[in-house]
Amino acid sequence: MSPRAVRGAMGRNVRTDDLESFDRPGKRSRPRTKDRPDYSELPVARVITIDRGRYRCQLDDVLVTATKARQLGRKGAIVGDIVRLDGDVSGEEGTLARIVQVEERSTVLRRTADDTDPFERPIVANADQLLIVTALADPPPRMGMIDRIMVAAYDAGIEPILCLTKSDLASPDALLAAYQPLGVDVVVTEPGSDLEPVRALLADRVTVFVGHSGVGKSTLVNALIPGVNRTTGDVNDVTGRGRHTSTSAIALELPDWQGRQGWVIDTPGVRSFGLSHVTPEGVLAAFGDLSRFTVDCPRGCQHGAEDPECGLDAAVERGDLAPERLESYRRMWQAGRLKDWE
Numbered sequence: 093m094s095p096r097a098v099r100g101a102m103g104r105n106v107r108t109d110d111l112e113s114f115d116r117p118g119k120r121s122r123p124r125t126k127d128r129p130d131y132s133e134l135p136v137a138r139v140i141t142i143d144r145g146r147y148r149c150q151l152d153d154v155l156v157t158a159t160k161a162r163q164l165g166r167k168g169a170i171v172g173d174i175v176r177l178d179g180d181v182s183g184e185e186g187t188l189a190r191i192v193q194v195e196e197r198s199t200v201l202r203r204t205a206d207d208t209d210p211f212e213r214p215i216v217a218n219a220d221q222l223l224i225v226t227a228l229a230d231p232p233p234r235m236g237m238i239d240r241i242m243v244a245a246y247d248a249g250i251e252p253i254l255c256l257t258k259s260d261l262a263s264p265d266a267l268l269a270a271y272q273p274l275g276v277d278v279v280v281t282e283p284g285s286d287l288e289p290v291r292a293l294l295a296d297r298v299t300v301f302v303g304h305s306g307v308g309k310s311t312l313v314n315a316l317i318p319g320v321n322r323t324t325g326d327v328n329d330v331t332g333r334g335r336h337t338s339t340s341a342i343a344l345e346l347p348d349w350q351g352r353q354g355w356v357i358d359t360p361g362v363r364s365f366g367l368s369h370v371t372p373e374g375v376l377a378a379f380g381d382l383s384r385f386t387v388d389c390p391r392g393c394q395h396g397a398e399d400p401e402c403g404l405d406a407a408v409e410r411g412d413l414a415p416e417r418l419e420s421y422r423r424m425w426q427a428g429r430l431k432d433w434e
């Protein structure tokens with residue numbers, strides 16, 4: 093079977109600059125006060141990984157190690173953050189710069205709380221896409237899991253993409269049928285497949301890769317970024333560490349593709365993201381074409397299957413809305429209500 097990229101039927105197309113209207117908690121930064129120092133002349137870098145309290149930042153082509161300046165207080169920088177650096181930014185062995193300011197984040201992806209960590213922690217900033225890597229077999233796909241990750245993405249204002257690997261082992265048809273009505277981009281891969289469709293989707297974007305162990309995520313990253321060595325356990329050029337010790341996400345620059353740049357943020361050990369902030373409006377906002385049908389909904393309508401007189405049902409009855417699209421929305425919304433998952 094030939095590799096292919098399937099453009100979502102509904103052509104959903106959320107970009108971060110369209111998201112200002114999203115009411116996302118924690119998005120707004122504190123207003124500037126007069127006595128806050130002006131850092132606007134300082135160099136701007138991107139945090140690419142965090143290693144034992146040290147921030148590895150990319151400043152143009154130089155890797156700079158930095159600490160957090162005291163004035164940042166409890167607020168930390170996370171992978172993907174755009175930061176202002178003060179001090180020695182030469183990147184030379186043994187030098188240390190200081191992060192004095194974290195620029196406002198366009199998006200924040202939070203990790204699900206686990207037993208040892210009762211809070212949702214922000215882990216990746218400024219991503220505009222989330223690539224959900226799922227094998228078609230070995231291990232078998234779990235739709236409930238994909239749905240929940242999609243909801244987390246929608247809620248964070250990040251566009252989900254589905255990457256179905258191992259199409260040499262099983263057909264992608266059932267999953268394509270389930271996800272095309274959502275309007276998500278789907279790419280299908282197998283050994284030796286042409287990755288141009290994937291490269292095209294990643295160009296000019298910052299894309300977080302997420303996937304369970306064994307789905308072929310490292311294989312994909314290695315194919316997209318030659319020499320990056322994500323699986324072998326070799327000491328990594330960027331982090332200077334072996335893979336087994338890396339728990340932080342890491343931002344990796346993609347090779348130039350048709351003159352366009354892009355970033356992959358790989359997330360070892362991170363397979364799920366928090367859903368506790370999800371609201372029906374947050375999910376609905378990702379389904380832009382649906383919101384206009386909800387204006388006449390009864391007050392407090394959650395637009396679920398059990399809600400009486402929901403405008404979405406009326407729209408389907410009138411023939412203004414495809415039933416599959418409503419079903420997809422409700423599947424997502426249902427997935428978002430299950431708070432304990434993984």
Ligand SMILES: Nc1nc2c(ncn2[C@@H]2O[C@H](COP(=O)(O)OP(=O)(O)OP(=O)(O)O)[C@@H](O)[C@H]2O)c(=O)[nH]1
Pocket residue numbers: 257258259260261281282283303304305306307308309310311312323
């Ligand atoms: N048949 C088949 N096998 C694949 C494909 N992609 C990857 N694999 C194999 O699946 C296994 C797991 O691949 P990895 O890339 O290590 O998977 P991962 O998601 O990074 O998993 P971890 O390394 O455990 O995090 C390896 O043996 C790969 O060679 C594919 O498209 N088809």
Ligand SMILES: [Zn+2]
Pocket residue numbers: 386389390393394395396399401402403404
């Ligand atoms: Zn409704």
